[in-house]
Amino acid sequence: MVLNQARTPNGSANRRPSSFANPTSDIPGLPARQAAAKLLAAVVDARTSLDGLTDEEHGHPAYRALEGRDRALVRAILISALRFRGTIQAAISNQLDRPLPGNALTLSHVLHVAIAQVLYLDVPDRAAVDLAVEQAKGDPRTRRFDGLVNGVLRSIVRRKAQILGKTPIANAPDWFVARLNEAYGEERAKAILTAHLTEAPVDFTVKDDPAGWAEKLGGIVLPTGTVRVARREGAIAALPGYEDGAWWVQDAAAALPALIMGDVRGKRVADLCAAPGGKTAQLIQAGAEVTALDISRSRIKRLRTNLERLDLPAEVVEADLSVYEPAEPFDAVLLDAPCSSTGTVRRHPDVLWTKSPEEIEKLAAVQFRLLKAAVRLVKPGGRIVFSNCSLDPVEGEQMVERILAEQPELELEPIAPGEIPVVDAFLTPTGTVRTTPADLPHEDPALAGMDGFFAARLRRRG
Numbered sequence: 001m002v003l004n005q006a007r008t009p010n011g012s013a014n015r016r017p018s019s020f021a022n023p024t025s026d027i028p029g030l031p032a033r034q035a036a037a038k039l040l041a042a043v044v045d046a047r048t049s050l051d052g053l054t055d056e057e058h059g060h061p062a063y064r065a066l067e068g069r070d071r072a073l074v075r076a077i078l079i080s081a082l083r084f085r086g087t088i089q090a091a092i093s094n095q096l097d098r099p100l101p102g103n104a105l106t107l108s109h110v111l112h113v114a115i116a117q118v119l120y121l122d123v124p125d126r127a128a129v130d131l132a133v134e135q136a137k138g139d140p141r142t143r144r145f146d147g148l149v150n151g152v153l154r155s156i157v158r159r160k161a162q163i164l165g166k167t168p169i170a171n172a173p174d175w176f177v178a179r180l181n182e183a184y185g186e187e188r189a190k191a192i193l194t195a196h197l198t199e200a201p202v203d204f205t206v207k208d209d210p211a212g213w214a215e216k217l218g219g220i221v222l223p224t225g226t227v228r229v230a231r232r233e234g235a236i237a238a239l240p241g242y243e244d245g246a247w248w249v250q251d252a253a254a255a256l257p258a259l260i261m262g263d264v265r266g267k268r269v270a271d272l273c274a275a276p277g278g279k280t281a282q283l284i285q286a287g288a289e290v291t292a293l294d295i296s297r298s299r300i301k302r303l304r305t306n307l308e309r310l311d312l313p314a315e316v317v318e319a320d321l322s323v324y325e326p327a328e329p330f331d332a333v334l335l336d337a338p339c340s341s342t343g344t345v346r347r348h349p350d351v352l353w354t355k356s357p358e359e360i361e362k363l364a365a366v367q368f369r370l371l372k373a374a375v376r377l378v379k380p381g382g383r384i385v386f387s388n389c390s391l392d393p394v395e396g397e398q399m400v401e402r403i404l405a406e407q408p409e410l411e412l413e414p415i416a417p418g419e420i421p422v423v424d425a426f427l428t429p430t431g432t433v434r435t436t437p438a439d440l441p442h443e444d445p446a447l448a449g450m451d452g453f454f455a456a457r458l459r460r461r462g
């Protein structure tokens with residue numbers, strides 16, 4: 001089907017005079033769709049993180065100009081548009097005889113925003129389609145395509161059940177699928193890609209009584225001890241136990257690196273990339289005397305607030321780990337390094353569209369540098385736990401091989417099966433920890449999975 005006739009939402013020819021001054025600003029719901037298309041452009045064209053764009057204080061101006069409800073709608077649209085980007089793109093392509101012109105990026109974003117609503121959100125189809133047509137008309141870059149927008153969207157509305165009923169296609173860039181296949185084999189890679197299509201549950205690390213908190217929060221206790229609740233509307237801060245500091249939100253996988261540190265009671269431990277403080281809190285709770293260090297002022301602020309709420313005291317240091325010189329070395333250090341975050345796609349579907357293989361290599365270089373800096377901060381004989389939330393072996397398994405090859409004073413301290421029973425299910429043959437979103441399956445997909453994480457325990461030779 002070729003769609004190039006300019007038509008209004010009700011199918012009649014477009015007769016709106018071109019001199020119609022700023023025709024769109026008063027149409028309810030339109031500013032939210034316009035903002036969504038702008039933010040989508042910023043994510044996929046300029047590779048900007050969605051969290052930054054939707055920051056309540058420093059986010060994109062088009063986002064900050066919206067009311068709270070519209071902000072939530074924009075976020076929901078973008079999460080779906082990015083999570084199902086492959087499916088949406090295929091649905092568009094199926095409607096056209098030839099691809100959209102390469103310079104029609106704005107048109108493509110308008111379509112993606114509308115289709116995300118039609119296929120995945122509880123927005124009336126008619127509103128999604130009509131607003132997209134108005135949006136196209138209101139922008140000189142898309143004005144001449146309003147008929148195409150109308151035709152493509154109406155056709156997708158009609159084919160909705162068929163599109164949604166199909167086996168999901170890979171909603172990830174080719175480079176990512178190729179790297180997953182290579183690292184995990186096709187079957188596990190497919191399971192990971194499928195897991196990415198469901199929103200992650202909310203996980204809580206509790207100070208004590210997991211069963212009691214699971215009941216109060218309406219969740220389950222995972223084999224790892226984490227309390228898990230299916231995602232639902234509502235503020236985390238309104239949940240029981242928040243004010244009292246009884247728990248903190250932390251993915252089940254993110255809770256494992258601190259556990260492989262072993263018994264830290266009474267030890268001086270540095271958490272070297274600490275903010276916002278999930279692992280710091282675990283280490284303090286486990287009885288360590290913790291120094292929490294981070295380079296980012298704003299993230300340090302969040303860490304302080306979190307530790308205050310939890311009533312867990314630590315020495316907090318704002319510094320660059322590469323140049324940090326403590327008065328004396330630590331008994332043990334944890335380096336939860338900055339990474340590509342490809343293990344967190346379920347909650348951050350923008351990651352796949354903002355990162356690239358080159359970016360992964362760059363981040364691996366940063367991790368290598370930080371890991372070397374971490375080694376000099378620990379006493380001879382002391383442990384170094386290295387972790388991150390990437391699925392890519394370059395940032396995990398291969399990073400450990402590289403550092404061991406370069407630093408003879410380091411050795412791998414493999415985790416033996418049964419030593420820390422909660423990580424047994426995730427141990428690799430070399431005694432490191434690897435989790436993926438396809439792990440921790442559950443009959444209810446809303447309660448399944450965990451972040452992709454890697455963690456290794458190293459020792460500075462004594």
Ligand SMILES: C[S@@+](CC[C@H](N)C(=O)[O-])C[C@H]1O[C@@H](n2cnc3c(N)ncnc32)[C@H](O)[C@@H]1O
Nearest residue numbers: 273274275276277278279294295296320321336
């Ligand atoms: C993956 S996050 C840490 C998450 C944290 N460990 C937790 O569990 O809540 C990585 C952190 O590394 C910090 N970072 C990046 N480069 C750093 C450096 N050179 N020195 C210290 N911190 C750094 C970032 O600011 C960021 O907060």
